[in-house]
Amino acid sequence: MPKNILVSGGAGYIGSHTVLQLLLAGYKAVVVDNLDNSSEIAISKVRELAGTFSTNLSFHKVDLRDRPALEKLFSQTKFDSVIHFAGLKAVGESVLKPLLYYDNNLIGTIILLEVMAAHGCKNLVFSSSATVYGWPKEVPSTEEFSLQATNPYGQTKLCIEEICRDIHRSDSEWKIILLRFFNPIGAHPSGKIGEDPCGIPNNLMPFVQQVAVGRRSALTVCGTDYSTKDGTGVRDYIHVVDLADGHIAAVRKLEDPKIGCEVYNLGTGKGTSVLEMVAAFEKASGKKIPLVLAGRRPGDAAIVYASTEKAERELNWKATYGIDEMCRDQWIWASQNPDGYGSPDSTN
DSSP states (O other), X not given: OOOEEEEETTTSHHHHHHHHHHHHTTOXXXXXXOOSSSOHHHHHHHXXXXXXXXXXXXXXXXOTTOHHHXXXXXXXXXXXXXXXXXXXXXXXXXXXXXXXXXIIIIIHHHHHHHHHHHTTOOEEEEEEEGGXXXXXXXSSBOTXXXXXXXXXXXXXXXXXXXXXXXXXXXXXXXXXXXXXXXXXEOOOTTSSSOOOOSSSOSSHHHHHHHHHTTSSSXXXXXXXXXXXXXXXXXEOEEEHHHHHHHHHHHHHHTTOTTOSEEEEEESOSOOEEHHHHHHHHHHHHOOOOOEEEEOOOTTXXXXXXXXXXXXXXXXXXXXXXXXXXXXXXXXXXXXXXXXXXXXXXXXX
16 A cells, blocks of 8 residues: 655645655655645646656645644544645745744644644654754754754744654654755756745745746845855755655655654755856856846855765765756746746646
């Protein structure tokens, strides 16, 4: 029998790509998502891409803070594991509306964990973030680095990690894998699913993409005087399909009886500067990206990238896509869906 995986936030950017990879790997996926910052169209596109595996996908519009709805779901289906993506994720918004983030991300997670425990499902993959390293003073970031959050969004990720560690200490039946991922970009190579952020994008690539399709006039580059090869900030960008496959590797790892509460970085282990990324996207799209050069953002580190050795060794997972493929797939998605899931073609 295929294993049943509950995916919270499975209609979101990383969630939808992970659900597709789960289905293609032979799992059953039950998606819960409140659609606050995602689209049900993503789920219908995943069904399309999954072909004959689409019968193993079901979707429920549920907010994790709705305990009765979650209880009902767990009483109807025996879940083998949970992959937990659901959460608000815009750094800037979290600074302006911290209570919104603490309520949604923390309360939602606590209720999910309580319902899981009540129904005897104690296998969890939690999508954490490299943001828990704060602004590390050295590179690459290893899983043993000290942790600090520089904004309320990061604080919620860090807090959920601590909750997971405490739960495992209190009850050794729990098996938990915390995945700290770096900068996901790209899209499924089909161009059917991709990132569609609400409002002003918080990250580099959705911004570049919106400039390329004419939704924005220019890209603002924050900081051009860092001690890097071209003066712009360097980050570890990872293809979203590689990231999705990392989650499948983590679900498989939960079957290891020795797993307690483990942490893994998911990145490429390589840094790419803002200007290098813009150049790669211009090459992939054939579009010129106008730039506006601006000062550094407070607190931004010059260089951040992952140490990926632990994930490669223990999860038997390694990122396979390079920057050129990331930009190619991002452009296929953007050019076919210039308005994201609101594009006329998306609903067909």
